[in-house]
Amino acid sequence: MALSNEELKAAILKKAETAPKPQLYIKDFYACDPDSKPRVIKNAANDLVKEGKLMFWSSGSTTMYAMKDRIKNEEGESGVN
Amino acid sequence: MAKHETPLLDELEKGPWPSFVTDIKRQAEKSPQCWDILGQLELSFKERITHWKHGGIVGVFGYGGGIVGRYSDVPKRFPGVEHFHTIRLAQPASKYYSTKHLRDICGLWEKYGSGMTNMHGSTGDIIMLGCRTEALEPFFYELTHNFQQDLGGSGSNLRTPANCLGQSRCEWACYDTEEACHHLTMHYQDEIHRPAFPYKFKFKFSGCPNDCVAAIARSDVAVIGTWRDNIRIDQAAVKEYIAGNIPSNGGAHAGRDWGKFDIQKEVIDLCPTECMWMEGGELKIDDSECTRCMHCLNVMPRALRPGADQGATICCGAKAPILDGAQFATLIVPFMKVSADNEFEELIEFIEKVWDWWMEVGKNRERVGETMQRIGLPTFIKVMDLEPIPQHVKEPRSNPYVFWSEDEVEGGWSRDVDEFRARHAA
Ligand code: HEM
Numbered sequence: 001m002a003l004s005n006e007e008l009k010a011a012i013l014k015k016a017e018t019a020p021k022p023q024l025y026i027k028d029f030y031a032c033d034p035d036s037k038p039r040v041i042k043n044a045a046n047d048l049v050k051e052g053k054l055m056f057w058s059s060g061s062t063t064m065y066a067m068k069d070r071i072k073n074e075e076g077e078s079g080v081n
Numbered sequence: 082m083a084k085h086e087t088p089l090l091d092e093l094e095k096g097p098w099p100s101f102v103t104d105i106k107r108q109a110e111k112s113p114q115c116w117d118i119l120g121q122l123e124l125s126f127k128e129r130i131t132h133w134k135h136g137g138i139v140g141v142f143g144y145g146g147g148i149v150g151r152y153s154d155v156p157k158r159f160p161g162v163e164h165f166h167t168i169r170l171a172q173p174a175s176k177y178y179s180t181k182h183l184r185d186i187c188g189l190w191e192k193y194g195s196g197m198t199n200m201h202g203s204t205g206d207i208i209m210l211g212c213r214t215e216a217l218e219p220f221f222y223e224l225t226h227n228f229q230q231d232l233g234g235s236g237s238n239l240r241t242p243a244n245c246l247g248q249s250r251c252e253w254a255c256y257d258t259e260e261a262c263h264h265l266t267m268h269y270q271d272e273i274h275r276p277a278f279p280y281k282f283k284f285k286f287s288g289c290p291n292d293c294v295a296a297i298a299r300s301d302v303a304v305i306g307t308w309r310d311n312i313r314i315d316q317a318a319v320k321e322y323i324a325g326n327i328p329s330n331g332g333a334h335a336g337r338d339w340g341k342f343d344i345q346k347e348v349i350d351l352c353p354t355e356c357m358w359m360e361g362g363e364l365k366i367d368d369s370e371c372t373r374c375m376h377c378l379n380v381m382p383r384a385l386r387p388g389a390d391q392g393a394t395i396c397c398g399a400k401a402p403i404l405d406g407a408q409f410a411t412l413i414v415p416f417m418k419v420s421a422d423n424e425f426e427e428l429i430e431f432i433e434k435v436w437d438w439w440m441e442v443g444k445n446r447e448r449v450g451e452t453m454q455r456i457g458l459p460t461f462i463k464v465m466d467l468e469p470i471p472q473h474v475k476e477p478r479s480n481p482y483v484f485w486s487e488d489e490v491e492g493g494w495s496r497d498v499d500e501f502r503a504r505h506a507a
Pocket residue numbers: none
């Protein structure tokens with residue numbers, strides 16, 4: 001049985017809080033509920049951004065998710081486009 | 082008056098061609114922060130290392146794309162480029178603008194940013210180069226409220242779809258590329274503005290195999306116009322070309338005398354599949370061999386037109402060389418009807434099947450073309466619910482290998498081989 005949207009959001013937040021690195025790929029959240037389709041998980045993660053609980057972190061070429069208070073500042077780092 | 086000495090960059094102004102150094106100097110008279118671009122670039126030339134840092138949490142509220150963060154790693158020496166973010170603006174289908182709109186956009190950019198633009202970037206978008214973080218929200222507000230324009234895609238989003246100008250001006254267009262591009266752009270607003278995928282994803286629309294937006298080289302799903310029936314031939318016009326009464330290639334090569342038009346040499350002998358010949362004064366084509374290369378149509382547009390049963394070929398998996406080498410898209414669906422009448426239903430169904438598979442099995446930062454290559458075309462074809470056809474195989478006549486799956490083999494993998502060998506020695 002797939003998790004409800006609220007359960008899924010809670011699982012995603014927990015993962016974002018406890019993962020070793022603050023920035024996570026969308027795929028890192030798939031494990032939060034193996035029964036939900038990737039696009040459902042993507043929508044739940046984007047809902048959390050709208051609610052201000054997660055934020056996007058972008059390298060230019062890839063966009064990752066992060067908890068606001070786990071990212072020190074808005075300085076960039078090296079990567080590819 | 083230049084703020085930094087830039088002897089290395091100044092070399093780039095000496096040739097007969099236009100120079101970005103001259104352009105930036107001119108813009109710097111209006112937007113002084115541009116002097117620091119030149120200063121920092123000169124330093125990079127000297128030290129042979131970049132002084133840009135990328136990434137971060139720049140963006141406008143609710144959007145996870147359209148803005149690419151850039152910071153200087155030597156901001157004390159070059160304060161004008163301490164923040165120098167890029168903003169991508171979604172271009173309208175076929176890039177039709179009024180000059181007033183372009184002036185307005187440029188004016189807005191001089192107000193909030195450096196005034197430097199890249200018109201257009203290879204992505205298709207208008208690229209606005211260089212602004213500070215605090216300018217992003219007010220710029221975005223005016224852009225959307227006063228000029229009804231939106232940000233384009235970046236990051237792991239669907240990138241701004243692009244199309245050739247198609248039926249708006251071109252007689253070769255086999256479907257309405259503008260309508261397709263606009264419809265899918267509106268349909269997938271969420272995927273364009275918020276990250277959705279393991280990596281970037283692009284689709285591009287060309288009306289015919291001339292592929293003016295280079296969809297086959299640049300997009301994860303390339304939709305390229307084609308026809309299923311025969312090239313339409315106007316034999317009277319063919320005779321006019323042969324007689325030299327109509328200039329070949331629409332007169333494109335008229336700047337020099339190439340001699341009398343020779344249909345044998347310039348068309349028939351150049352057909353890559355050797356499927357054309359003259360017979361009794363008429364041009365003949367064996368259409369079953371034609372690969373829609375467009376050469377003959379391009380040379381004699383008034384005599385030859387695409388067939389009337391039109392649609393598009395769908396190819397998947399092109400990409401530029403980031404991890405592995407560059408690769409072209411691979412043919413997946415030879416012919417699909419592409420029509421606004423059913424709101425591009427077939428195409429949308431195809432795209433979402435690709436997404437569902439790629440989101441599941443694609444690795445982080447892996448383009449769908451790389452996933453296809455890693456897992457193999459036979460699996461991809463199966464996932465897409467398609468039957469394999471010879472056109473999926475690079476050289477079907479010299480590469481006849483077929484991989485059977487267990488349910489296609491009588492007795493499966495577990496049949497009694499000893500019993501079989503008893504009747505039939507190895
Ligand atoms: C009625 C009898 C046979 C028929 C209809 C037949 C038909 C064929 C056909 C259609 C091919 C493929 C040709 C191509 O790919 O261009 C082929 C290949 C071949 N045949 Fe036969 N064949 C027959 C008997 C035999 C026998 C008796 C032998 C050997 C003792 C033989 C050995 C081969 C070999 C070595 C190949 C090439 C296989 C390869 O390229 O891997 N064939 N045959």
